[in-house]
Structures are given as C-alpha cells and as structure tokens.
Amino acid sequence: MAVLTAPALETAGEPSTAHKATLVVLSGDIDKLDAAFIIATGAAAMGMEVTMFFTFWGLQAIRKPVRNGSSLFGRMLGLFLKDIDGVGPSKLNMGGMGRWMFKKMMKARNVATLPELRQIALDLGVRLLACQLSLDVMEIKREDLIDGVEDVVGVAAFLETASQSKTTLFI
Amino acid sequence: MEAIKADLTLDLKGLLCPIPVVKMAQAIKTVPLAGIIEATATDPGVMADIPAWCRTTGHKLVSMERRDKVINFVVQRVK
Numbered sequence: 123m124a125v126l127t128a129p130a131l132e133t134a135g136e137p138s139t140a141h142k143a144t145l146v147v148l149s150g151d152i153d154k155l156d157a158a159f160i161i162a163t164g165a166a167a168m169g170m171e172v173t174m175f176f177t178f179w180g181l182q183a184i185r186k187p188v189r190n191g192s193s194l195f196g197r198m199l200g201l202f203l204k205d206i207d208g209v210g211p212s213k214l215n216m217g218g219m220g221r222w223m224f225k226k227m228m229k230a231r232n233v234a235t236l237p238e239l240r241q242i243a244l245d246l247g248v249r250l251l252a253c254q255l256s257l258d259v260m261e262i263k264r265e266d267l268i269d270g271v272e273d274v275v276g277v278a279a280f281l282e283t284a285s286q287s288k289t290t291l292f293i
Numbered sequence: 294m295e296a297i298k299a300d301l302t303l304d305l306k307g308l309l310c311p312i313p314v315v316k317m318a319q320a321i322k323t324v325p326l327a328g329i330i331e332a333t334a335t336d337p338g339v340m341a342d343i344p345a346w347c348r349t350t351g352h353k354l355v356s357m358e359r360r361d362k363v364i365n366f367v368v369q370r371v372k
Contacts, residue, residue: 164311167318168349233309242315 141170142287146280149293150179150204151212152224152236158183158293159239165289166246173283174243175275177253180293181260182209183240184250184267196261203260206236244270251275299331299367300324306335306363313339314346321352321370328370329355339364 143165147158158174165172176184183206191200204210210221228235234242244250252267252274264274273279284290301324305313313334320330334343340359343366347354357366 160311163315167311167314168346169318231309232307234312239311242312246315246318 142283143170143172143289143291144280144284144287145172145174145290146292147174147176147180147183148178149212150182150209152209152221153211153213154293155180155183155206155209155236156239158291159236159243161291161293162248163239163242163246166243166248170289172243172246172248173251173287174248175251175253175280177256178260181252181256181262181267182206183236184252184271185262186266186268188266190263190266191261193261199260203262206240209236240270251279253280298329300328301330303330303332305332305339308334309336310338310342314342317343317346317368318350321350321368324370326370326372330368330370332366332368334364334366335362337364339366343368 143162145158145162147155149155149158158180162172162174182204185203185205187205187208189197189200190203191197208221210218211224214220214223225235250268250271252264252271254274254276256262257264257267257274267274301320303316303320305316308316313332313336317330317332324330340357343357344354346352347368352371353369355367355369357364359365
C-alpha cells in the first residue's frame, strides 16, 4: 500500500515547516542551557526535527573540558570558559556557590542534569551545530568541541533551517 | 475497567520534565500499531504534557486519571 508521507512531499516540492524547531543558544548559564535542552529534547519527543545552533557563551555547552586560545586574550578567555558540567546560573552564582546550590537542589528533585539532557538530545537525533564566527573569535578549535557536533556553520545555514521551522527560539 | 491489555507498562514515577515525554516517544516505537502503553507518573506536569504530546504526535490518549499524587494514563499507538 503506497502512502504519500510528509518526507516524500518534502523532497518533491516546497520544504515542509510542519515539524521543525530551531534554537539559537547564545547563553552559557546553567538555567538558560537547561531551558534550551529541555525544549530541544521535548520537541524531539514530539516528533519534531530539532536543530540547535550554539554561539558565543552557548559554545560552552558543546565544548570539551580543555584549555583553548592561542593569543594572550584568547588564552585568558580560555581560562574562564567552562564545559557543560561547569557552567553556573545567570543569577546568584556568588563565585560558584550558586552553581553548587542549584545542582544540589536539582539533584534532590531528580531533575535530569545538563550532561544527561545533552546526551538525550543526541540520542533523539537533535542536530548540534556550532557558529564558525564565534569559534574564530573565541579561539576555540573544531576539535575542542564534543564529537556529537554535526557541523560548524554560518548565519546563512542557520537562517535556511530557521526559515523552514515553525518554532524558532533565541536563548 | 480492566478490559485493555497493555503491551507495555511504563513506570515514570519520580521523573520530571522533559523525561516523561522523552520516555513515551522512545516507548511508543517499541509497541506494535494499535498497541497500548500503560504508564504511571508522579510529575503533575504530565497532566498537561501527555495530552499535548498525544495531540502533536497523533497517538491516542485512551484514559488519564489522577489519584492523590499518582497519575495513571493509557496511550494507544496510532501510526
């Protein structure tokens, strides 16, 4: 029995906007990254095709825990950049105490951690893309990013995906 | 009414947003078409989220009831 499905229509003509969600992740705070990954994994669970674009501080979410930077400023910046497990809250961080407190409170309620949510996102087929310009400016190399990152792209690639999406968020 | 025989029983107790819908999305693929998933959860957000998940994915919410802190729901795979 031949059934005309949405993917078949998609290849035949106009790109479908039915089930796509695109997220720009600029923030590198535990609370905002939590929101981003909860929405991304939730959307993937709803059957949507999800793309996350990581730029500037958001790159910490897809970065390996390595030192990076080549110039003086780049290396200084590298000292302050965290990985997904080390990021703190956007408010009340209090020199790292807030991060400790938030993680403890979330664990007490059995909330999924950021590293867990990122793995779930990858398991559900969420596409993780990194911004080329931010990588250049912040002196982060492609190999400093986790293996799950599909590609390093520019604004046009983001806009192409965003324009095909019903849901586009900037976090 | 115990007439429905579940193909899969899912324990979602203690799990919070977004894990219940993530588990449902993974579980629905493991039951046959018209198959039934019977689940138990404790996250109150499930009361709004599972119906929304069903409406978006096209699967059928057969029943949903809350007793104290425990929510029981039954979903049928449609496609």
